[in-house]
Amino acid sequence: MAVKVSINPEACIGCGLCISLAPDAIAFGDDGKAQAIGEMDEATADDVVASCPAGAISR
Numbered sequence: 915m916a917v918k919v920s921i922n923p924e925a926c927i928g929c930g931l932c933i934s935l936a937p938d939a940i941a942f943g944d945d946g947k948a949q950a951i952g953e954m955d956e957a958t959a960d961d962v963v964a965s966c967p968a969g970a971i972s973r
């Protein structure tokens with residue numbers, strides 16, 4: 915199932931890792947923080963949640 919993650923802009927440090935893992939679903943906003951712009955598959959969502967060094971991403 916496709917899911918859209920939530921990203922806490924207060925916690926995001928703008929490293930870009932999540933964007934490299936899900937370039938169709940997450941992009942940088944004008945503030946330099948990651949924003950969810952679309953959906954991704956379950957496995958990718960698990961990956962981005964687990965990979966964020968700031969713990970900013972949740973499902």
Ligand code: SF4
Nearest residue numbers: 926927929930932966
């Ligand atoms: S992986 Fe986390 S800290 Fe890095 S850009 Fe994405 S949300 Fe921000």
